[in-house]
Amino acid sequence: MVILAFVLPTWVGISYVQLVRARRENAGLPPPPRPRRTAAKKAAWVAALAFVGGGALHLYGLSYMPFLQPEDACWFKAGYMHVPDSSSALPVSLVCAGEEIVPWWVNPGLLVLALTTVSATVTSITLALRRSR
Numbered sequence: 001m002v003i004l005a006f007v008l009p010t011w012v013g014i015s016y017v018q019l020v021r022a023r024r025e026n027a028g029l030p031p032p033p034r035p036r037r038t039a040a041k042k043a044a045w046v047a048a049l050a051f052v053g054g055g056a057l058h059l060y061g062l063s064y065m066p067f068l069q070p071e072d073a074c075w076f077k078a079g080y081m082h083v084p085d086s087s088s089a090l091p092v093s094l095v096c097a098g099e100e101i102v103p104w105w106v107n108p109g110l111l112v113l114a115l116t117t118v119s120a121t122v123t124s125i126t127l128a129l130r131r132s133r
Contacts, residue, residue, distance in 0.1 A: 040127035047120035054113035061092030061106040077101045 024031070065087055066073035073087070074080040074096035085095040092110070094101040 040124045040131060043120045043124035043127060047117050047124060050113045050116040050120060054110055054117060057106060057109050057113060061102055062089060064094045064102045
């Protein structure tokens with residue numbers, strides 16, 4: 001299934017790009033001009049990367065959470081075999097025997113990436129609207 005889902009479409013895409021490049025080189029056509037990257041596009045890319053990074057960081061933080069058997073979360077993460085005192089998904093927290101298990105940098109990282117996403121999105125929209133006028 002992995003081959004059908006990822007490898008085959010990737011191979012087809014790479015083959016198509018190579019075919020198009022070969023035809024363009026054989027026809028003697030100059031390469032197409034690249035459009036200039038505007039400040040709005042750059043801000044949109046920053047917003048998208050911050051969003052994806054925030055999602056990945058949140059998934060990393062959630063990997064510390066208890067899912068099927070709560071006592072296993074404390075056992076595997078802290079070495080205690082009992083039910084966690086408390087846990088929450090946002091802010092990401094898991095407390096076992098009075099000790100916070102989730103690394104200290106996860107929640108500040110989520111905050112920084114969330115603020116970066118929002119500010120870059122607002123900046124991108126503002127710059128795009130100013131340019132269209």
